[in-house]
Amino acid sequence: MGHFVPHTDAELAEMLAFIGLSSLDELFETIPGALRLSEGLAVAPGLSEPDVMAEMTRLADANRSGRDLLCFAGGGAYDHEVPAATRRLAFRSEFVTAYTPYQPEVAQGVLQALFEYQTLVSRLAGVEVANASLYDGASATVEAINLAVAATGRERVWLSHGVNPTWREVVHTFAAGTGHDIVDVPLHDGLTAWPGGGEAGAVVVQYPNYLGGIESLVEARAAADRAGALLIVAFDPVAAGLLHSPGHLGADVVVGEGQPFGTPMSLGGPYLGLFACRLQHVRRLPGRLVGETVDVDGRRAYVTTLRTREQDIRREKASSNVCTNQTLIAVCCAIQMSWLGTSGVRELALRCARGTRYTRDALLGIDGVEAHSGAPTLREFAVRTPVPATTLVERMADEGFLAGVPLTDDYGDGLLVAVTERRTRAEIDAYVDAMGKVLR
Amino acid sequence: MTDRMVSGGRATSAPIMGHDEEPTIFELSSPGRKAWSFRTTDVPEWTAEELIPAEHLRSEGLQVTEVSERDLVAHFTRLTHRQYSVDLGAYPLGSCTMKYNPKLCDDAASLPGLTDVHPSAPASLTQGWLELLASLADTLCAVTGMHSCTLQPPAGAAGELTGLLLMRAFHEAHAGGAGNAGSRQRTKVIIPDSAHGTNPASVTLGGYETVTVPSDERGCVDVAALRERLDENVAGIMLTNPNTLGLFEEDIVEIARAVHEVGGLLYYDGANLNAILGVTRPGDMGFDIVHMNLHKTFAVPHGGGGPGAGPVAVSERLAPYLPGPLPVRGADGTYRWEVPAQSIGRVHSWHGNALALARAYSYILANGGDGLRRVAEAAVLNANWLRHRLRGVYDIPYDRPNMHEFVASTVSLKKASGLKAIDVAKRLLEEGFHSPTTYFPLIVDEALMIEPTETESPQTLEAMAQALERIAADPTDAKEAPRTTPVRRVDEARAARQLIPTFDARP
Numbered sequence: 001m002g003h004f005v006p007h008t009d010a011e012l013a014e015m016l017a018f019i020g021l022s023s024l025d026e027l028f029e030t031i032p033g034a035l036r037l038s039e040g041l042a043v044a045p046g047l048s049e050p051d052v053m054a055e056m057t058r059l060a061d062a063n064r065s066g067r068d069l070l071c072f073a074g075g076g077a078y079d080h081e082v083p084a085a086t087r088r089l090a091f092r093s094e095f096v097t098a099y100t101p102y103q104p105e106v107a108q109g110v111l112q113a114l115f116e117y118q119t120l121v122s123r124l125a126g127v128e129v130a131n132a133s134l135y136d137g138a139s140a141t142v143e144a145i146n147l148a149v150a151a152t153g154r155e156r157v158w159l160s161h162g163v164n165p166t167w168r169e170v171v172h173t174f175a176a177g178t179g180h181d182i183v184d185v186p187l188h189d190g191l192t193a194w195p196g197g198g199e200a201g202a203v204v205v206q207y208p209n210y211l212g213g214i215e216s217l218v219e220a221r222a223a224a225d226r227a228g229a230l231l232i233v234a235f236d237p238v239a240a241g242l243l244h245s246p247g248h249l250g251a252d253v254v255v256g257e258g259q260p261f262g263t264p265m266s267l268g269g270p271y272l273g274l275f276a277c278r279l280q281h282v283r284r285l286p287g288r289l290v291g292e293t294v295d296v297d298g299r300r301a302y303v304t305t306l307r308t309r310e311q312d313i314r315r316e317k318a319s320s321n322v323c324t325n326q327t328l329i330a331v332c333c334a335i336q337m338s339w340l341g342t343s344g345v346r347e348l349a350l351r352c353a354r355g356t357r358y359t360r361d362a363l364l365g366i367d368g369v370e371a372h373s374g375a376p377t378l379r380e381f382a383v384r385t386p387v388p389a390t391t392l393v394e395r396m397a398d399e400g401f402l403a404g405v406p407l408t409d410d411y412g413d414g415l416l417v418a419v420t421e422r423r424t425r426a427e428i429d430a431y432v433d434a435m436g437k438v439l440r
Numbered sequence: 441m442t443d444r445m446v447s448g449g450r451a452t453s454a455p456i457m458g459h460d461e462e463p464t465i466f467e468l469s470s471p472g473r474k475a476w477s478f479r480t481t482d483v484p485e486w487t488a489e490e491l492i493p494a495e496h497l498r499s500e501g502l503q504v505t506e507v508s509e510r511d512l513v514a515h516f517t518r519l520t521h522r523q524y525s526v527d528l529g530a531y532p533l534g535s536c537t538m539k540y541n542p543k544l545c546d547d548a549a550s551l552p553g554l555t556d557v558h559p560s561a562p563a564s565l566t567q568g569w570l571e572l573l574a575s576l577a578d579t580l581c582a583v584t585g586m587h588s589c590t591l592q593p594p595a596g597a598a599g600e601l602t603g604l605l606l607m608r609a610f611h612e613a614h615a616g617g618a619g620n621a622g623s624r625q626r627t628k629v630i631i632p633d634s635a636h637g638t639n640p641a642s643v644t645l646g647g648y649e650t651v652t653v654p655s656d657e658r659g660c661v662d663v664a665a666l667r668e669r670l671d672e673n674v675a676g677i678m679l680t681n682p683n684t685l686g687l688f689e690e691d692i693v694e695i696a697r698a699v700h701e702v703g704g705l706l707y708y709d710g711a712n713l714n715a716i717l718g719v720t721r722p723g724d725m726g727f728d729i730v731h732m733n734l735h736k737t738f739a740v741p742h743g744g745g746g747p748g749a750g751p752v753a754v755s756e757r758l759a760p761y762l763p764g765p766l767p768v769r770g771a772d773g774t775y776r777w778e779v780p781a782q783s784i785g786r787v788h789s790w791h792g793n794a795l796a797l798a799r800a801y802s803y804i805l806a807n808g809g810d811g812l813r814r815v816a817e818a819a820v821l822n823a824n825w826l827r828h829r830l831r832g833v834y835d836i837p838y839d840r841p842n843m844h845e846f847v848a849s850t851v852s853l854k855k856a857s858g859l860k861a862i863d864v865a866k867r868l869l870e871e872g873f874h875s876p877t878t879y880f881p882l883i884v885d886e887a888l889m890i891e892p893t894e895t896e897s898p899q900t901l902e903a904m905a906q907a908l909e910r911i912a913a914d915p916t917d918a919k920e921a922p923r924t925t926p927v928r929r930v931d932e933a934r935a936a937r938q939l940i941p942t943f944d945a946r947p
Contacts, residue, residue, distance in 0.1 A: 003806060004542055004739075005818045006897040012818075015825045015898055024817045027824065028719050030688045030841050035720045042582045046808030049544045056802050060553025062568030069565065073558045076789060081479070085509050093527040094520035097541050100745035102533070103865065103875050105925040108462075109523025110744035113516065116465050119942040123503060129941045132745070135594040138789040146645075166789050173763070173785035177605055177646040214496050241502070242488055248500050257789070267569050268559030268790020269594065270747030282939065288745065292946065293935035295927040300461045305935040311597070311641035312880070316650040321641035324595040324735065328743030338465050338512050342504040344476035353491045354483045376493050390562070397565055405560040425482040 003049070069397060070427055072359070074380045074418025075210065075405035076137060076164050077268060078238070078260045080348075081422055085339055086262045090332040100288075100324065104303040105295075110327060111302035114290045117334035124240050124337075124345075125254035125276040126247025132288040132304075133330040134273030134322060137257030138170035141234055143275060143286040143320055144253040145171065145202050148230035149180055150284055150319070154201030156181045158227065160192040160220075162209030163234060165408045171204075190373025190382075191215055194223035203227060206234040207246060211382040211407075211416065212356075213375030217249035224252075230281075237261060237274060239378045241349030253277045262336030263329055272329040283309060286320030348421055352379040355419035355428065362432040363417065366439060372407075372414050380418035382407060386439060389415040399434035462518050465505050466943045475509035522926040524874055526741070530896050530904060534845045534877035534889025535636070535684055537714050537736035539819075545739060548802035549795045559790040563776045570775030573791065574767040576801045577751070583812070584713075584730045585723025586753035590762045591797055592788040596711060597638040599731030599750030600678070602763060602787050603707050604629070604646030606729055606754060607676050609761040609784045610705065626675040626703075632661050634684045634881040636711060648675055655883055659685040659838040663694060670698055676705035681725065682712045684881040684889070685838050686823060686845035696726025705729060705758075713737045714893070715820055715844035718813030728755045738800035749796040763787045818894035819844040822901060826892055829905045833912050837884050845891035847884050848876075854886055859915035861886040864908070866929060867921035871907035 007015070016022060028036060047055070071079035089095075094109055101107030114132045121130035134140045145157050157175075159168060159182050168184070175182050183200070185192055190213040192205055203224040208214045217233060224231040232253045233246035238260045240246075246254045258272030259265070277285065283306065291305035311318040340348055360381050363369050372382035385392055389406035392415060396403035407414040419428065488497060507515070524531075531538035549555075553568065563570055577589040593599040611626045629648040631639050633655055640650040651669055656662040660683065677699050681689045689695065699706055708727040714737045722730045734740045735748035742748070754762065763786055764779030807815065820843050827836060827846040834848040853859040865875035865888070877889035892901055911918050922928060940946055 003811075004540055005811075005814050005894050007818055007821075011898050012821065015821055019821075019824050019828045024821065027817060027820045027841070028716075030690055030843075031716070031720050032690065032693060035693070035724050037718065037720060037724075041718045041809035041812060043579055043804065043809035043812065046811040047805050049806065052544055052802050052805045053548060055805060056548040056551060056798070057553070059568040059572045060551035062571065063553050063557050064561070064565040065553050065556040069561070071558050073560050075560055077559050079558065083477075085475070085513055089513060089516045091546070092517070092520045094523040094525045095744055096546075097526040097741045098523055098744040099531065099533055099536055099538055099742045099874075102877075103524075103869060104930045105866065105922050105927055106524035106869050106874065107744070108926045109519040109521070112462065112464070112522070113519055115941075116943070119464075119466065119944060120504065122942050122944070126500070128945065135598060135747075135793075136789040138786075139594070139598070164789070166786055169786045170789065173605065173787055174601070174645070176608060176784065177601065179647055214492070216495075240498075242492060242498055243496050244498050245500065245502070248498075264555040265558045266555050267557050267566065267794040268792075269788070270793040270796055271789065282941070289941055291935040292940040293931045293938075295930045297928055299927055301927040301930040303930045303932055303935050305932070305939065305941075307932075307936075310637070312637035314641070315637045316640035316644045318637070318641040318644075321597040321601060321638050321645055322595075323597045323636075323638050324733075324742070324746040324748040326594075326743075326747045327745035328741075329747055331744065334465075335512070335516055338505045338507060338515075339475045339509065340504065341474050341476060341506050342502065343474050343506075345502065345504050347476065347478065350488055350491075351478060351481070351483070353488070354486050355481065357486060357491055358483050376496070378492060393562060394564065397562075402558055402561055402565075421478050421481070423481065423483075424479065428483070 064397065068400065069402050070400060071402045072417050072419060072431060073402045073405050075416050076257055077265050078418060078420055079265060079422055080260050080420050082262055082264055083339055086332060086336045089335050095328060095331055101304060104301065108302060111290050113331045113334055114327065115292060115302050117330045118290060120334055120337045121274055122276050124237055124245065125235065126245025127251065127254055127276045128279040129282050130276035131285050132290055133326045134275050134287055135326060136271040136273045137234065137255065138167040140255035140273035140275045141167050141204065142171055142174045144232045144255045145180060146178065147253060147281060147284045148202035148232060151230060151281060152201040152228065154199055154228065155179065156183060156200040157202045157204065158183050158185050158200045160185050160205045161187045162192050162211065162215060163204060163206045164210045190375035194219060198227060200227035200229040202232055203229045204232045208236060208239055208378050211372055212377040212380040213373060214378060217246060221250035238349055238352060241345040242353060242378065258333045262332040270326055270329055272326050272333055282306065284319050285309060287322040287325050351421035352419065355423050356380060359417060359419045359428050363435060366436050368439060380416060382414045382416045384414045388413055392438065395438045396434060399438065401431050401434055462522065464943050465507060465515055468511055468515055469506040471506055473506045473508055475507060475512055529872055530900050531874040532876050532890050532892050533874060534891040535711055537891060537893060539739055539893040540895035541739050541741040542803060542806065544806065545799040545802045549799045554798055567775055570767045572798060572801055574769050574775055576797055577767065579804055580732060580751055581753050583717065584753050585721030586730055587756040588759040588762060589751055589753040590766060591751045592763050592786065592792040593750040593752055594788055594793045595746060595748045596731060596733045596750045597642060598787060599752045600638055600642035601645050602752050603729040603731055604642055604648065605784050606758055606761050607705050608646060609782065610758055611675055613782065625673050628674050630669055630674060630677040632679065634883055635678065635680060636684065636709065639678045639709060659687045660689050660691065661695060663691050666695060667698055670702045672702055674702055674704045676707055678707040678709055680709040680711055682715050682843035685847050686842040687838060688843055692725045711736060712844060715816055717816040718809060719816050723755065728758055734796060734800040739803045740796045740799045747793045747796050749793045749800065815894050822892040822894060822896060826890060826901055826905060830908060833909055845889060848888045848890060849884055850886040853912060853915065857915040859918060861888050863918040864888060864911050867911045867918040868907060869922040870924050873904055873907060
């Protein structure tokens with residue numbers, strides 16, 4: 001039996017009497033008898049708090065994690081530091097247990113935090129406006145495509161093969177409903193080789209791409225212009241500390257995975273879909289947008305705005321079906337970015353790039369390990385190894401490392417390796433030694 | 441009960457530090473100040489120019505923030521003082537199920553063995569996670585009476601769209617079969633006029649056309665009108681049961697039979713599943729596809745607007761189409777990932793909002809099968825009690841036994857004294873309660889949709905009822921509300937007209 005229903009037996013009886021009933025079963029008499037369960041649910045009886053925690057701890061301990069499995073994997077999820085300030089603030093129950101800010105008078109905390117988040121994302125992306133979050137990088141990419149197709153009236157989408165393969169799969173899944181024509185654009189030596197002609201509504205490129213290669217956004221912009229398409233850039237918010245912003249190089253819509261800023265890896269969720277675009281597209285923006293205004297006394301106030309785009313008002317004509325998004329993770333991201341600050345965002349990218357260079361050079365010194373391509377990289381890279389990558393990952397786990405992410409078949413066999421600011425030279429040296437041993 | 445001391449309704453949403461504006465983090469910045477500290481790594485300190493080709497290096501500036509950790513913590517802590525939450529007091533927001541979120545679930549979802557796991561790690565290294573997810577999926581199937589379940593959809597609306605794509609995949613696979621129109625002919629999805637806005641928005645994204653069916657005078661689906669809309673072009677119907685008026689669709693068996701007769705499928709919007717836990721199951725009613733809002737029914741905190749989780753469970757004939765991979769227990773007791781034979785494909789970058797799923801699982805473990813039924817009983821009792829208690833104070837347009845919520849209205853009060861639903865909502869904030877959902881469902885004028893949830897005590901309900909009585913008794917006063925909140929009524933028209941979506945867009 002649960003511990004969270006406060007009513008005493010006497011109170012239950014008193015309340016039932018007040019509404020003219022004599023048993024709890026009578027509450028459900030509007031449900032046809034044949035539909036009512038005669039026996040309880042096939043779910044085990046409730047446990048005490050310590051017993052629940054014991055079971056949850058047993059499950060947690062059955063995973064390999066932390067120091068026991070040093071992480072060199074990336075591919076859309078990264079092992080960055082989450083400082084105490086971010087963790088403590090993000091666990092404040094006023095942020096955690098609030099609903100969507102439908103009553104702005106008592107939701108200024110969440111609304112202002114989202115306003116600051118929107119500002120930070122828009123600055124990093126280099127375009128004027130950002131929404132209050134979407135589910136993850138994949139869903140943000142899907143929503144960007146929907147926006148671009150609606151804005152251009154063209155249903156064809158050029159989707160670079162350098163976009164994260166699971167995001168590409170999600171794009172294809174949702175295209176079954178929208179009917180968009182998704183054309184996969186291949187890579188050449190690790191970078192996207194855009195078609196010379198043809199029409200499209202959206203051109204989608206990842207920056208740096210899934211294999212770590214830094215794509216030329218100048219070429220992507222030119223391809224979009226030739227096709228009459230909007231340019232959608234799926235950027236890495238960490239790499240953006242060192243690289244030109246997508247907006248600076250002409251992106252119309254900028255999406256990304258916000259997990260690296262303040263969210264633990266957590267088997268892949270909850271993460272954070274970053275979504276930013278040029279101001280001219282704001283009326284097609286998916287999801288929530290917070291704007292500044294004043295209250296009746298003229299004090300500065302925040303409120304969700306341009307609400308007529310949204311599903312609860314526009315229903316079948318809405319720009320998106322998004323309702324609940326990832327607000328708490330967006331607040332986390334705003335806190336983490338503010339903790340890093342102007343110098344820290346750049347420093348973080350630089351430290352990732354240094355660790356990546358050091359690791360890449362050392363790995364390529366092992367006999368039989370080859371670079372996947374000659375493309376420049378920043379925070380991750382792909383290598384080909386003499387042993388299949390999935391086997392390599394299993395063997396390296398015995399040595400205490402998560403060696404990387406095995407590439408999916410469409411890239412050919414290979415291992416994707418990511419190095420964050422958390423990895424020390426000693427850890428990298430140990431990783432490379434273990435790799436040498438396993439490959440010998 | 442009125443002569444007793446009442447609890448609840450004392451929580452304040454007013455800021456502890458007074459009514460002053462909190463500056464933005466950008467206004468608190470001071471050049472050169474910083475909070476960050478990174479690990480000492482001894483990795484060679486190459487410069488950016490040595491690492492990245494010049495053409496890619498950022499030349500344009502990037503201004504983030506420049507604050508000390510102390511100022512950062514003070515800023516966000518002050519923001520929390522300008523925010524109402526379930527932990528402060530009752531939150532009777534209809535259709536949102538804002539119940540108490542047990543603290544043990546926070547601790548469970550913070551275990552490093554769960555948080556510190558990369559999602560690409562092979563199944564052999566993540567057996568604990570796979571067991572947790574497989575067990576949760578099994579439990580959700582038991583609760584809903586379904587066959588299989590995907591945990592990937594990260595929210596209710598994502599679950600809806602996933603369900604519609606499953607519907608599409610099913611019809612495409614069965615096109616041309618006996619009694620089945622080709623998928624091309626199946627172009628329509630039926631939705632009641634009382635439905636959530638996400639339903640029609642999801643239908644459009646699923647490539648279907650929305651057909652609305654009206655409610656009858658009892659507030660339920662008008663079955664005769666439904667029959668008129670049913671033909672071989674109908675892919676399915678989306679229903680919330682109990683519906684958004686808090687009423688159980690008593691004709692559900694007849695509705696299911698009629699939809700199935702034309703080859704359509706039934707989709708269950710699980711927004712209101714809290715009302716029927718352990719009492720009845722969507723699978724027994726004839727539903728083919730069910731989404732659940734774990735952030736409602738299973739106490740995952742709402743986070744100010746997410747993250748939630750919207751798993752989708754289906755009957756056996758739809759199982760082959762589920763998004764993959766699914767966590768599966770093998771004959772030897774170990775777990776693996778498996779992609780269903782005719783999967784529609786992934787709907788999430790990884791495996792869904794995993795930590796939200798872990799929270800829900802810990803909540804289910806704590807409650808157990810018996811506890812979940814008690815949740816439904818207390819939720820339904822609270823809502824019926826409050827409906828009776830408010831009779832004669834507010835209009836109750838459908839004044840008959842309801843489930844977990846009911847809809848009141850100020851239509852009579854508005855006629856008599858000008859009191860609108862929004863005035864009640866704003867004035868209730870001053871009483872220390874969150875407002876009910878207002879102006880929804882659309883079929884009730886001046887609607888106040890009230891869902892007390894099972895975790896509010898009878899004393900809190902009494903305090904809320906007394907507050908609502910005071911408000912009805914003084915409509916003029918309510919027009920001025922709220923006065924004690926961090927800000928007063930905000931100018932929403934100006935926000936849309938003079939759009940300021942970022943600090944940099946300020947005039």
